[in-house]
Amino acid sequence: MSTTSLPSQAAFEPASRASGAALGDDRLWRWLTFSPALGLMVLLTALPLANLFVSSFQDILWSGGQAVRSNAGLAHYAALPSDALFRAGLSNTFVFALSAVSGQMVLGLLLALLCSKVTRGRVLYRAIFILPILIPGIVIGAIWKLMLNFDFGLVNQTLGLIGIAPHDWLGASETALLSVVLVDIWHWTPFCFLLFLAGIESLPQDVFEAARIDGATAWQEFRFVTLPLLVPTLIVTFAFRLVLAFKVFDEVYLLTSGGPGTSTEVVSFTLYQRFFTEDRIGYGSAMSVAVIFIVSLLLVVALSARKRSDAVA
Known part of the structure; x- marks a missing residue:
């Protein structure tokens, strides 16, 4: 064997x-x-971030075309809480970001849901919906500044046809920030629309078929099936847009230049003034570090929410 x-x-x-x-x-x-x-x-x-951090502890003056640096310690950071312009810019930025992003997400989700139901001409609708995001910011600022003009703007001309008196949308403190928010919603809603549409089209169809067999209405299908499955996409989109909205500059600069008063002063415009108008490089660097820290906290919160939603799913 x-x-x-x-x-x-x-x-x-x-x-x-x-x-x-x-x-x-x-x-x-x-x-x-x-x-x-x-x-x-x-x-x-x-390297630029490291240089920004180091500069935030220094006073920087220019002499003979050279930067003369001197130690300032924590003086710049200590001055931030008492800076009225920085406080106004930070407050307006939070209001602007939350308002604009909320409006963009609601409209973007609505357009994505409607477009996902379309069977004919879907490509045409997509092309029309994404047009605003393709226009440069400086062109958008010029367009809307003309449309919101008090004397000959299209908005006031249209309101005049129905008997409503013209209003100085960009020159009145009570409507200036609202006007900028509406312009930003018009500009960036297509971004949310594209992400939401991609998320909706990637959802498993067998879940929807099971819901229809069980007799779910359209509202119940959206509330109990579509919305829970879209939570990760909603969180990621909200995080992206919140960070981008926190950096808004071109629309404010072109439409209102931070006015009237400080009603549309945002933190990016405040940084621009500190760096380029007042030439306070050390103080502007400290302000930039503080803003980066705040944005990083927002990202951490968004990523934590995304992980929790994945764990629940």
């Missing part, structure tokens, strides 16, 4: 060593190919 001898463990060692060597070479190759992009990212991101 013959017996079959089993291969010893030593027979597998050369193959395992060869596999490990190949894996090590593959990792080395990945790092070598990734290192130029990593170096460029460090050069363009980490």
Whole structure:
């Protein structure tokens, strides 16, 4: 009776060593190919941030075309809470960001739901809906400044046809920020629309078929099926738009320049004034670091909410 001898463990060692060597070479190759992009990212991101952080502790003056730096300690950071313009800019930025992003998400979700139900001409509708996002910010500012003009603007001309007196939308403190919010909603709703439409089209259809078989109405299907499945997309879209809305500058600069008074003063415009109008580089750097810290906190909260939603799902 013959017996079959089993291969010893030593027979597998050369193959395992060869596999490990190949894996090590593959990792080395990945790092070598990734290192130029990593170096460029460090050069363009980490170094400017480090320079900004260092500058926030210094007073910087210009003499003979050279920057003369002196230590300021924590003086710039200590002055931030008492800066009325910074407080107004931060407050207006929060109001602007929350109002604009909320409006964009509601309208974007509504348009995405409507477009997902369309069977004919869907490409045409998509092209029409995304047109505002393709227009440069400076053009949008010029268009809406003309439309909201007190004397000959299209908005006041239209309201005059139904007997409503003209209003100085951009020159009155009670409507200036609202006008900028509405312009931003018009501009960035297509961004939310595209993300929501992609999210809706990627949802599993068997869940909707089961809901219809169970007799769910359109509202019940949206509330108990579509909306819960879209929570991750909603959180990511909200985080993206909140960060971008927090950096708004061009629309405010072109429409109101922060006025009247401080009614449309946003933190990006305040930074512009500190850096380029007043030439207070050290103080502007401290203000920038504070804004980056606030935006980072918002991102952490959004990512934590995304992880919780994934865990629940």
